[in-house]
Amino acid sequence: MVETILDVRDLRTSFYTDEGEVKAVDGVSFSVPKGKTIGIVGESGSGKSITSLSILRLLASNGKVVGGEVRFKGDNLLAYSEKKMRSLRGNKISMIFQEPMTSLNPVFTVGQQISETLIEHQGMSKKAAMAKSVDLLKLVGIPSPDKRVKQYPYELSGGMRQRVMIAIALACNPEILIADEPTTALDVTIQAQILGLIRDLQQRMGMSVVLITHDLGVVAETCDYVAVMYAGQVVEYSDVRTLFRKPKHPYTVGLLKSLPRPDEDQEKLIPIHGTVPSPLHMPVGCRFNPRCPAATDLCREKLPDLFDDGEGNQVRCWIYNEQWPGEKEVDVFGEERTARC
Amino acid sequence: MTKYIIRRLLQTIPVLIGVSILVFSLMHLIPGDPAQIIAGEGAPEKTVEQIRERLGLNEPIHKQYLNYMSGVVQGDLGNSVRSGRPVVDEIKTRFWVTLELATYATILAVFIGLMAGIISAVRHYTFTDTAIMIVALFGLSMPNFWLGLVLIDWFAIGGDWLPAWAKLRPSGWGDSWRQVVLPVITLGTGGAAIIARMTRSSMLEVIGQDYIRTARAKGLTDRVITYRHALKNALIPVVTVVGLEFGGFLGGAVLTETIFAINGMGRLTVQAINTRDFPIVQGAVLVISVLFVFVNLIVDISYKLLNKRIDLG
Amino acid sequence: MEKKELLVVDGLKQYFPIKGGFLGRTVNHVKAVDDISFTIHEGETVSIVGESGCGKSTTGRAILRLEEPTEGKVVFNGEDLTKLPKGEMRKHRKDLQIIFQDPYASINPRQTVSDVLNEAMEIQKVVPKKERRDRIIELLETVGLNAAQADRYPHEFSGGQRQRIGIARALSVNPKLIICDEAVSALDVSIQAQVLNLLDELQDEYNLTYLFISHDLGVVRHISDRVIVMYVGKIVEIGDKHSIFDNPKHPYTKALLSAIPVPDPDRERNHIVLRGDVPSPIDPPSGCRFHTRCPFAQEKCRVDVPELVRHDGMQEGHEAACHFVEEIERGEVKPKELQVTTF
Structure with a gap:
């Protein structure tokens, strides 16, 4: 059994807006084994980015973690003081973001932005930090690093900037790298470079990666474990093979069925009808029930827990619980699933 | 960068020529014959003619302009028609007074404006923020002359704490800083309010940027994030406002100088207009305009220095 | 049976001037589209794929003359659109419609859905006034x-629904060709599938022709009959869907396809890594534009611009612009450094 480095249990995060409390994250649980990559996948509004920001407590001022636990090597980060939390950020747990074009400060050089982290967390001198910055740029595959280190972000392409972001994140040898849609804004050939780089560095440095993405292709190729999110909750957590070979939750099944594949021909896509519910008007019961082809009265009344299948995989669906009132063989988006009952 | 500064300097030349033409022609478009005014009403035609000849006013206008300009580049702005002294001498002493007044007012405006703006932005939507913004709104909407009068009433007449009259020494202000306080506050308050509001909105915009989130994710302290990462970006638009304010203070000193009886450029100009002393008016307006152009130049250059993203080509 | 040619693009160039210098002279050009030719037949779906800056969106806009093309012909239904006076062009707009990535940006937020559709029909005078409500x-x-x-405002709709409104607006004037410029790119997968299926059904029902512009190769594989691959303003490969996806010949097409992450954890995960960034269309590389990143590049590639031609072992209509297609195929030209990654 691999050691768990990060364990998120029943995380809840709310935003307080003029229209009321928005429960953006409302019951998220997953764990990150040491040295592995876990993907958090979901569509827009599923709460996947808020989850990642909640882990590092980087929410905007109107957002607040209202419940749950985030355990990093056993310690609950939600109970940390702000000062203690700060010493962790960019040091033990680092983060990179979706928009490389806007994530770097335009008025500081690349070198200044990398060395800042080193000075803050490792107490390096300015000179030593600058020298280390050059090494880091070399590590992330930037050509002529001693020249680039003196340049400003506007002088770099999107792919280069994302490499700089990675250099900043890796400066202090973090144990966890959280990557929030790191390649979504990049072209596919550049995406391949960046994903390859992350994988390469992960193997060299032994860190764990939390990859937030909407791209199931990226998940299949990069992740060891996957948490699927829908409407602020994790609906399925399993290893990557099980998820793609035998997805359990109807939402996961639907998602895979509606995906146009670059590697094979499909006669017809099977879409999930309807739309994602608004966080201000969540449906009663299972949040997917209005769009689920197998929904029963139980699904419309009571929210299922994350049920464990005994093999480390979890699913938030009544089909896999003894209380399931429907048929034993359930048709889910054209696939058969066997109920637990 | 040097290339940019040189190019920018070259660009000021046509602007300065334009300004001088404008100033020159304004004086000549104003109805009334300067020679007649100088000679006095009812003076014999012969005297007027002599004056005209002496001042070169009988020559064609473009020739007059060229004569004037050839003087200007040699530092000769003509002589005052009232006192007969060179305009340059008349302006020289007054110029430093106004420049000093405007400089102090700018320092005050920047200091108070930045502080208030930053505090407001950092504590946005709190009581402090609202309070600061209400005060700023007052500062903005208060007319200069009214504020000056109120200050005189409170501090000079009512309390006798600070002097209302600023006496002029040839080298500048009076011996005591106390004389400076009221006029500087009067002149600077509006600017402070504008800078405060500008700083606040600029800071708020910057605080919402992705790179601030990056800075937080690096584990930097709030202090470093606010003063290093946010402020440097937020200052870019503020610099322009500060420059404009400084220019505005130079021109706006007229009222303040009048209220506090300060012998600066503003007061000099007003007096010269009243006495139809055209060479003085012309010289004063020209000097202020040139100064304004150079302030703008400095603003542009510092804008570039702060904002490396702008293409320097 | 030979299908009818609906749109023939011939030698299309779209250069955008770059202003600069002291007096704002034109100092250079962005050669966004640089001499491309292709044909679209009635009732088929042709996709243009490529990375940012390859000129795919510019091509769509040039066909509609949303920007005046610099050079070349756009023959629609036998008539050269680039030669038409503005007024005449407006009449032809009803035959050629476009759907954008963000329909919200192109819809007046103060108009209801029915206003939007009504206006489109009004301009093109396709439906008599009293029948319009029924038609809407x-x-x-x-x-x-x-x-x-019908009487709701755009902001009351979700992204997918807005894209449906965009489609309804395009359909309202009975067009022959619809250009879909990244039309489903902003949509979530589950919604995207709904819209893709809708586009499919509409094509069958109204015999529509689509020019589909997208960077998403999964979507392109699903919807297209034929595919055009562009790189820095040029077509590098063209062919029917299966030729492109199963038998790509141009090294760029191969790298592009190999770079896509596939939603199958058991698939072999070797991806060709292209060095560096896409070059700028302001100063595109000489010769073959891909030579700066191509693992097979030879001296000739640096000098000569390759023609788009059918080589041995390629099907009818499958063409690639590469000097060494056959040599690479036979293993005579070997990659200098073929970097492969797994991620």
Whole structure:
């Protein structure tokens, strides 16, 4: 059994807006084994980015973690003081973001932005930090690093900037790298470079990666474990093979069925009808029930827990619980699933 | 960068020529014959003619302009028609007074404006923020002359704490800083309010940027994030406002100088207009305009220095 | 049976001037589209794929003359659109419609859905006034919305629904060709599938022709009959869907396809890594534009611009612009450094 480095249990995060409390994250649980990559996948509004920001407590001022636990090597980060939390950020747990074009400060050089982290967390001198910055740029595959280190972000392409972001994140040898849609804004050939780089560095440095993405292709190729999110909750957590070979939750099944594949021909896509519910008007019961082809009265009344299948995989669906009132063989988006009952 | 500064300097030349033409022609478009005014009403035609000849006013206008300009580049702005002294001498002493007044007012405006703006932005939507913004709104909407009068009433007449009259020494202000306080506050308050509001909105915009989130994710302290990462970006638009304010203070000193009886450029100009002393008016307006152009130049250059993203080509 | 040619693009160039210098002279050009030619037949779906800056969106806009093309012919139904006076062009707009990535940006937020559709029909005078309401409701039902939604405002709809409104607007004037410029790119997968299926159904029903511009190769594989691959303003490969996806010949097409992450954890995960960034279309590389990143590049590639031709072992209509297609195929030209990654 691999050691768990990060364990998120029943995380809840709310935003307080003029229209009321928005429960953006409302019951998220997953764990990150040491040295592995876990993907958090979901569509827009599923709460996947808020989850990642909640882990590092980087929410905007109107957002607040209202419940749950985030355990990093056993310690609950939600109970940390702000000062203690700060010493962790960019040091033990680092983060990179979706928009490389806007994530770097335009008025500081690349070198200044990398060395800042080193000075803050490792107490390096300015000179030593600058020298280390050059090494880091070399590590992330930037050509002529001693020249680039003196340049400003506007002088770099999107792919280069994302490499700089990675250099900043890796400066202090973090144990966890959280990557929030790191390649979504990049072209596919550049995406391949960046994903390859992350994988390469992960193997060299032994860190764990939390990859937030909407791209199931990226998940299949990069992740060891996957948490699927829908409407602020994790609906399925399993290893990557099980998820793609035998997805359990109807939402996961639907998602895979509606995906146009670059590697094979499909006669017809099977879409999930309807739309994602608004966080201000969540449906009663299972949040997917209005769009689920197998929904029963139980699904419309009571929210299922994350049920464990005994093999480390979890699913938030009544089909896999003894209380399931429907048929034993359930048709889910054209696939058969066997109920637990 | 040097290339940019040189190019920018070259660009000021046509602007300065334009300004001088404008100033020159304004004086000549104003109805009334300067020679007649100088000679006095009812003076014999012969005297007027002599004056005209002496001042070169009988020559064609473009020739007059060229004569004037050839003087200007040699530092000769003509002589005052009232006192007969060179305009340059008349302006020289007054110029430093106004420049000093405007400089102090700018320092005050920047200091108070930045502080208030930053505090407001950092504590946005709190009581402090609202309070600061209400005060700023007052500062903005208060007319200069009214504020000056109120200050005189409170501090000079009512309390006798600070002097209302600023006496002029040839080298500048009076011996005591106390004389400076009221006029500087009067002149600077509006600017402070504008800078405060500008700083606040600029800071708020910057605080919402992705790179601030990056800075937080690096584990930097709030202090470093606010003063290093946010402020440097937020200052870019503020610099322009500060420059404009400084220019505005130079021109706006007229009222303040009048209220506090300060012998600066503003007061000099007003007096010269009243006495139809055209060479003085012309010289004063020209000097202020040139100064304004150079302030703008400095603003542009510092804008570039702060904002490396702008293409320097 | 030979299908009817609906759109023939011939030698299309689109250069955008770059202003600069002291007096704002034109100092250079962005050669966004640089001499491309292709044909679209009636009733088929042709996709243009490529990375940012390859000129795919510019091509779509040039066909509609949203920007005046610099050079070349755009022959639609036998008539060269680039030669038409502005007024005449407006009449032809009803035959060529475009759907954008963000329909919200192109819809007036103060107009209801029915206003939007009404206006489109008004401009093109395709439906008599008194029949329009019925037509609007019919259109909404066609795209999967209902009559009750006709009087709502755009902000009351979700992203997918707005894209349906965009489609309804395009359909309202009975077009022959619809250009879909990243039309489903902003949509979530589950919604994207709904819209893709809708586009499919509409094509069958109204015999529509699509020019589909996208960077998403999964979507392209699903919807296209034929595919055009562009790189820095040029077509590098063209062919039917299966030729492109199963038998790509141009090294760029191969690298592009190999770079896509596939939603299958058991698939072999070797990806060709292209060095560096896409070059700028302001100063595109000489010769073959891909030579700066091509693992097979030879001296000739640096000098000569390759023609788009059919080589041995390629099907009818499958063409690639590469000097060494056959040599690479036979293993005579070997990659200098072929970097492969797994991620």
